[in-house]
Amino acid sequence: MRDFILNDTDRAFRTELAGFLERELLPRAPAIENDDDWNAVKAVVRALGEAGYLKLMFPDLYRGSLAISGAAPGLTHATMLSEEAAAINYAFETTIATALSCAYPLHRYATPEIRGRYLPGIVEGREIGAICVTEPGVGSDTSGMRTRITFDAARREWVINGFKRYISNASVADVYIVYGITDPDVPAGKGMSAVVVPAGTPGMSFPRRYTFTGRRGCIVGEVEFRDCRIPAENLLGEENAALRIMISMFNFERVILGGSGLGVARSAFDIATAHAQTREAFGQKLGCKQLIWDKIAEMSWRIDAAELITYRAAKLYDQGVAGKALMKPAAMAKLVSTETATFCADTTVQVLGGDGITKEYGRAEQIFRDARALPIVGGTTEMAKYLIASADLPTLKPNL
Numbered sequence: 001m002r003d004f005i006l007n008d009t010d011r012a013f014r015t016e017l018a019g020f021l022e023r024e025l026l027p028r029a030p031a032i033e034n035d036d037d038w039n040a041v042k043a044v045v046r047a048l049g050e051a052g053y054l055k056l057m058f059p060d061l062y063r064g065s066l067a068i069s070g071a072a073p074g075l076t077h078a079t080m081l082s083e084e085a086a087a088i089n090y091a092f093e094t095t096i097a098t099a100l101s102c103a104y105p106l107h108r109y110a111t112p113e114i115r116g117r118y119l120p121g122i123v124e125g126r127e128i129g130a131i132c133v134t135e136p137g138v139g140s141d142t143s144g145m146r147t148r149i150t151f152d153a154a155r156r157e158w159v160i161n162g163f164k165r166y167i168s169n170a171s172v173a174d175v176y177i178v179y180g181i182t183d184p185d186v187p188a189g190k191g192m193s194a195v196v197v198p199a200g201t202p203g204m205s206f207p208r209r210y211t212f213t214g215r216r217g218c219i220v221g222e223v224e225f226r227d228c229r230i231p232a233e234n235l236l237g238e239e240n241a242a243l244r245i246m247i248s249m250f251n252f253e254r255v256i257l258g259g260s261g262l263g264v265a266r267s268a269f270d271i272a273t274a275h276a277q278t279r280e281a282f283g284q285k286l287g288c289k290q291l292i293w294d295k296i297a298e299m300s301w302r303i304d305a306a307e308l309i310t311y312r313a314a315k316l317y318d319q320g321v322a323g324k325a326l327m328k329p330a331a332m333a334k335l336v337s338t339e340t341a342t343f344c345a346d347t348t349v350q351v352l353g354g355d356g357i358t359k360e361y362g363r364a365e366q367i368f369r370d371a372r373a374l375p376i377v378g379g380t381t382e383m384a385k386y387l388i389a390s391a392d393l394p395t396l397k398p399n400l
């Protein structure tokens with residue numbers, strides 16, 4: 001059995017969720033992939049929000065909306081949402097994963113007023129969130145962040161100047177969490193703050209939208225801030241203390257990405273096993289060949305390992321493990337699941353032969369393109385390895 005780390009409630013929830021996504025997402029997935037149909041993405045986000053699924057991470061909000069039978073709020077079920085959605089369409093899943101990564105710090109660190117203003121729209125699926133960390137000179141190494149956030153005491157406003165790139169949901173989001181430097185005289189980890197910027201704030205613009213290898217239908221682009229002013233109360237947590245917020249947000253996001261990788265890997269595996277059992281070559285089903293067994297077995301054990309590691313991290317979070325203690329299990333979930341996704345996507349193409357790289361014969365080629373982003377987004381495979389090794393070598397400082 002693949003999912004022994006999960007309990008009966010988890011399994012019942014997964015069944016119900018899969019049925020919901022089959023009704024709401026599956027019929028819209030071709031429009032998302034082929035026509036970049038943002039309205040289709042929004043319609044599914046809205047349906048998920050109305051049904052209560054986007055509140056899974058937030059037990060206090062979730063109470064009272066227990067329309068979903070068998071749902072126990074927490075990261076385990078939110079990860080399942082990612083997994084099941086990514087199994088149908090990874091591009092769509094990135095939209096909700098990003099929105100939830102925005103909702104998470106809002107829920108935890110915003111003042112009650114700011115939280116009340118911006119969180120309900122996201123978790124009810126009416127609005128979309130975005131996270132702005134990455135810059136042209138800042139990817140894995142966030143210590144080189146150039147975006148400046150200064151405080152105008154006379155007007156009691158924060159003023160943002162900077163340029164962010166690779167921002168998921170850029171230009172279509174309603175709320176942006178923006179990280180920037182508030183104290184340039186200390187290392188970035190001690191001088192970084194995070195603020196909430198609503199869409200439409202003067203001074204914010206979206207110079208460019210990117211075209212990626214895969215992930216058709218989701219929107220990723222640049223966000224520029226030029227003297228962009230927001231009220232003092234839009235600060236998340238304390239001034240200069242956003243590193244903590246970033247660590248907890250990335251922990252959360254990496255477990256969710258474990259679910260994304262798992263969903264993508266599973267969808268590839270299902271195509272490969274179906275093909276191996278139907279396609280004939282040399283007078284036998286393809287799946288009778290030992291070289292094909294090897295590929296099926298390799299995908300199978302990798303998916304099992306990814307599932308165990310991902311849901312271990314999610315369950316640890318649900319048991320109260322947080323901050324530094326969650327960094328290694330979350331990094332492992334992200335690393336193993338996303339590498340499993342690219343392995344399975346590539347192997348499935350090989351099992352299918354020509355059918356694997358043509359649009360006319362199913363989704364293998366789409367999954368192959370989509371999967372490639374997974375070991376890069378939300379912290380690369382290399383960065384995940386640093387996090388894991390630094391927990392294992394506590395007396396050493398990794399040479400980044």
Ligand SMILES: Cc1cc2nc3c(=O)[nH]c(=O)nc-3n(C[C@H](O)[C@H](O)[C@H](O)COP(=O)(O)OP(=O)(O)OC[C@H]3O[C@@H](n4cnc5c(N)ncnc54)[C@H](O)[C@@H]3O)c2cc1C
Pocket residue numbers: 098130131132133134138139140141165166167168169212215220373376377378379380381382383399400
């Ligand atoms: C589709 C997509 C969506 C994204 N969405 C968002 C978003 O919503 N918000 C946001 O803020 N960012 C987002 N990102 C940015 C993403 O987080 C970064 O791309 C990622 O962190 C890597 O940064 P980089 O691309 O600048 O690569 P770099 O950091 O320049 O790294 C390039 C390569 O070098 C490796 N490398 C770097 N340093 C070391 C080292 N010390 N040792 C060994 N290897 C190293 C990396 O692992 C990588 O393989 C998105 C990116 C993509 C592609």
